[in-house]
Amino acid sequence: MSEHGAERTEKLAIDVQGLRKRYGDVTAVDGIDLAVRHGEVFGILGPNGAGKSTTVEILQGHRTRDGGEVSVLGADPGSGGRAWRSRVGIVWQDESAPAELTVQETVRHFARYYPSPRDPDEVIDLVGLDAKAGSRVKALSGGQRRRLDVALGVIGDPELLLLDEPTTGFDPAARRQFWELIRLLADEGTTIVLTTHYLEEAEALAHRLAVIAAGRVVAEGTPEELRHRFGSEATVEWRERDGTPRRERTPAPTRTVVGLMDRFGGEIPGLTISRPTLEDVYLRLTGRPEREDAR
Incomplete structure (x- = not known):
């Protein structure tokens, strides 16, 4: 690695350049570049089959790559040893806790795997399970089990937490409680990378986002930057004097409103102006709708 490349990697928690992965004749990841800064929450969005989970599995060191350079906390995850793994927390899509143990037994057991764990x-x-500490894992609700998964992901006091679809199956209330937990971890300085199908979740949590489609990054930036770059048209709605509703999509909504004010001689009946949402941008970039129940 060049001196410039080493300096770049040192400044980043995750540095991915030209990542590629194939499964037979199928290219799952086709030259992805990612740069995640220390201490930020970075979201990865994309439809099913876009390459999100494969990318995260490579970052975890649980899947090999066919090409590209990958540095996670300064090491290649493909050859990261035990000391490196203790610095990375992982929350899998599927539950990993033994069903017969209690919450407290499970967390204490996993704590033994790490050199400097947090207090169980x-x-x-x-994670909000203090009232369930003595309950067996099999007796927990789906949301409570997911919280336990997060507890197992953070028990080692990781510098980096990788979350793959962390709130799949949550009801809205449980999802928002989970968001508060992620914000708390981020405030403590943990670098967090999450894949998600939920656009609202990405906008609520992520400092920056990468949108992946067909194994490539098609856009990257803050939610606001993505809306500005890829969702330039606003929608202006109003009612004519006879009550007929009207709507106009325009990149210059102020000009449209000024024209309407001149026409109406002042107040514009039923005026509303709506800017493109992150979902609008996502659909434009990926060219397909996203299902909330998809995996």
Whole structure:
């Protein structure tokens, strides 16, 4: 690696350049570049089959790559040893906790795998399971089990937390409680990378986003930057004097409103102006709708 490349990698928690992965004749990841800064929450969006989970699995060191350079916390995850793995927390899509143990037993058991774990009781409280500490895992609700998965992901006090579809199956209330937990971890300085199908979740949590389609990054930036770059048209709605509703899509909504004010001689009946949402941008970039129940 060049001196410039080494300096770049040192400044980043994750540095991915030209990542490629094939499964037989299918190209799952086709030259992805990612740069995740220390301490930020980075979201990866994309439809099913876009390459999100494959990318995260490579970052975790649980899947090999066919090409490209990958640095996670300064090391190649393909050859990262035990010390490196202790710095990376992972929350899988599927549950990993043994069903017969209690919450407290499970967290204490996993804590033994790490050289400098967080206090198990503190972590149980952190994820909101203190009232369920003595309950067996099999007796927990789906949302509570997901919280336990997060507890197991953070018990080692990781510098980096990788979350693959962390709130799939959550009801809206449980999802928002989970968001508060992620914000708390981010405030503590944890770097967080999450894949998600939920556009509202990405906008609520991520400092920056990468949108992946067909194994490539098609856009990257803050939610606001993506809306500005790829959702330039606003929608102006009003009612004519006879009550007929009208709508106009325009890149210059102020000009449209000024013209309407001149025509109406002042107040514009039923005026509303709506800007493109992140969902509008996502659909434009990927060219396909996203299903909330998709995996």
